Amino acid sequence: MDNLQLLLTGFISVLTLQNVLVTMLGALLGLLVGAMPGIGSLAGVALLLPLTYKFNPTTAIIMLGSLYYSNMYGGSFSAILLNIPGDSPAVMTAIDGYPMATKKNRPGQALYTSNISSFTGGLIGMCILTFMGPALAELGLKFGPAEMTALLLVAMTSIGWLVGSNPTKGIVLTAVGILIASMGMDTLTGSPRFEFGSIYLLGGVPFIPFVIGTVGFAQVMKLVDEKDKKIEANLTQKLTIKGSMISLHEFKRLIFPALRSGFLGTFVGVLPGAGATTGAFLGYATQKAFKSEEELGTGAIEGIAACESANNAAAAGSFAPLLALGIPGSGTGAVLLGGLMMWGLNPGPLLFTNQPEFCWSLIASLFLANIITLIIALGIIPFLVKILTVDVKLMIPCITVVCIIGSYSSTNSLYGVIIMVISGMFGYIFERNGYSTAPMLLSFVLAPLLESNMRKSFIISHGSIDIFFQNPISLVLILILFTIIATPIVRGIIGVVKNHNKN
């Protein structure tokens, strides 16, 4: 019951006119950016981060939460109407969403189903977060430097291992992110290191320009390939709010898959590296095991509901390890974590005790954002085709301008713009060659925490590695770490042996 009381306190601080307006602004912008094909939630959140400068820390964090959460809604719009997923979790939504919109000529109902399911999944995720977050933080309080080091290693490795097609490349960029973060000042002694004689680098590589460049500007360079592609919605009817309503029977069809996927997605979201995409895939796969009125893949409401609910629940569930342990579950989560840290919020086991106002305001703002996003998402249905078919060739200069002013405004100097463009170039080259940049962002954000915990562990143990094997928690985590590392290697060896035996 304590948690509910604290959540109520969060609501009291969130429900001011300014905060509600900010949540609405965040929800609207997050929805629009998330919906535009080609931008995606990661770049979207990164590009919109500078907009939080205007506010006090609590309001800024509320806006960040609403931006992040509404981005998850937007990805499905282009998947349903254009068959172009706005982000990776929406890939599964397109399987049933697009046929329902085009073959069955029911685009409004597909969007309605997606919005209601996202709301349901998100709500389940947030309710579980309310209880699980503090419990996880309590467990986190038992963590010393050795346990924290092991946990951070598990988080970084699993994301490096799971995101992208090649685990080796994931680890390469994880290490690169850590080294970039080590530039500037030593975390324990404060002495300068790797600043290469530059006074600018003494403060380290600034987070916002680095993120805007790596994901936002790299995306601009990638969009050049698609600038002549004509984006058209293959719809024969005009979208209206009234014409998009679903019947009671259809609501009954969507609610059970949405509830089931909501629970499943939340627990997937808690796992580092799994995130919303895995949630959506699992939600859809689970739905296959259950009865659907229409066959999945042909425009079934159950298919849309299962994956949309799961991905939003995963987005909400990922807040539990993010707030309680300071470990984000995805690249977008890492950007959000960086934004939270920028505003003085230090996610980790002590957050719920030391900064309860911040913490519960953020959780309450997620509930509020869920409701507001649903209302806006349903309200913009008539304008969606116009929004989604913005020419890519116009998006390129516009996003470039946003990248420049966003990175300038975070440093108040052209140094930020230079960092942005250099990060963008590398981000683009890496992405083009099959390296996913999400692990680099994650490790960039988590590196100071990992370094201080690892060094403290070795100082306590006088340089002995035994400290990681003495405590049951760190021992289990180290075993998990070895399993994560060994699984793909063993699988690869088995594959080679099987091929060899066949030949």
Place this chain on the structure above:
Amino acid sequence: MGNSKFGTKNILPLVTLIIGLLFSSLGFFKYGFWDKNIGTLPGFFPTIIGILLIAVSALAFFQSLKEENNYSKLENWYPVFAVFLIIASTFVFGMYFSLAAFLIFWVRVYEKCSWKTTIITFLIMFVIVFGAFGTWLNIQFPKGLIFNAIF
């Protein structure tokens, strides 16, 4: 567009390998690794990560020999050239002018869009840059040498 010649795919792991080498050697020799009285020194962590990077980069390099290269077009780099031009132009003409010139040039001249599209795009971006960032967030964008000389 892919081929199996030595290209970016092979060069990238070599670049990260050099980065690993640089950080681990500077970390170990310049910033220090371990002191028996103090414990870990500033170079401790970067040295370990640098060594890890060397190892995984070497592995990535050997894997890249089997992969096909995927070359980008010169056009993909136009936004980069544009940003560097905007930075240079900002020193002289200020940021507002440079961004406006870039936007109009890109939309009207490079993409050959109509004046109507150009003006609408310009106005939307004007609201974002001047309205949201310049006025609302009160960001002081550089005014450039010419503006500063006149006023």
